[in-house]
Amino acid sequence: MHMDRLERNYLIAVSVMLGIFFAALVAGALVFGVRLPSTAEFVNPLALNETEFASPGLRDMGEGQYEAYFLAAMWRFQLGTGEFDETGHEVMRVPVGSRVTFNITSRDISHGMIIEGMNVNLQLLPGHVARQAVTFNRTGEFHVQCHEYCGRDHANMFFTIIVEEPAEAAA
Numbered sequence: 001m002h003m004d005r006l007e008r009n010y011l012i013a014v015s016v017m018l019g020i021f022f023a024a025l026v027a028g029a030l031v032f033g034v035r036l037p038s039t040a041e042f043v044n045p046l047a048l049n050e051t052e053f054a055s056p057g058l059r060d061m062g063e064g065q066y067e068a069y070f071l072a073a074m075w076r077f078q079l080g081t082g083e084f085d086e087t088g089h090e091v092m093r094v095p096v097g098s099r100v101t102f103n104i105t106s107r108d109i110s111h112g113m114i115i116e117g118m119n120v121n122l123q124l125l126p127g128h129v130a131r132q133a134v135t136f137n138r139t140g141e142f143h144v145q146c147h148e149y150c151g152r153d154h155a156n157m158f159f160t161i162i163v164e165e166p167a168e169a170a171a
C-alpha cells in the first residue's frame with residue numbers, strides 16, 4: 001500500500017504520543033498512586049447517625065495528627081467544636097504543625113469546601129465522604145467557604161480555621 005511519506009510520519013508521531021500519554025496514565029495510577037481527591041468512600045446519607053458522623057468533631061489522634069469528621073448541610077458546616085465566632089459561625093482550632101485529615105460529607109445536597117490559601121478544594125456530595133489530609137505549617141486564620149452554589153444562604157456558608165502556637169492551643 002502506498003502511503004505518503006509525510007502522512008506516515010504523522011501517523012508514527014501520533015502513535016508514539018498516544019503511547020506516551022497512556023504510559024503516563026498507567027504509571028501515575030500504579031506507581032505514583034494518583035487518585036481523584038474526593039469520593040474516597042461511600043456512606044448512607046439517611047443513616048449518618050450510625051456512622052462516625054453521628055458526632056461531628058475534631059479527634060486528637062496524638063503526635064500532631066487529627067481526624068476531622070465534619071458535615072455540610074444547608075447552609076452551614078457542622079464541626080462539632082462547640083466554639084463560635086461573633087458571626088455565629090463555628091471555629092476550628094489546631095496547633096501549628098498539625099496534620100488534619102478532613103472527612104466530610106453532606107447531609108442534603110451538593111456543597112463544596114475550599115480553604116483559603118491552601119491547596120484544598122473538595123466537592124461534598126450526599127453519600128460520599130470527601131477526604132484530604134492537610135498540614136497547617138503556619139499560624140493564622142484560614143477562611144473556609146462553600147464554593148458550590150447551594151441555595152439561599154450559600155454565601156453565608158463558611159467557617160474559620162485558627163492555627164495557633166501550641167501554648168495558646170493548650171490554654
Ligand code: CUA
Pocket residue numbers: 073075110111112146147148149150151154155157
Ligand atoms: Cu453550601 Cu454553597
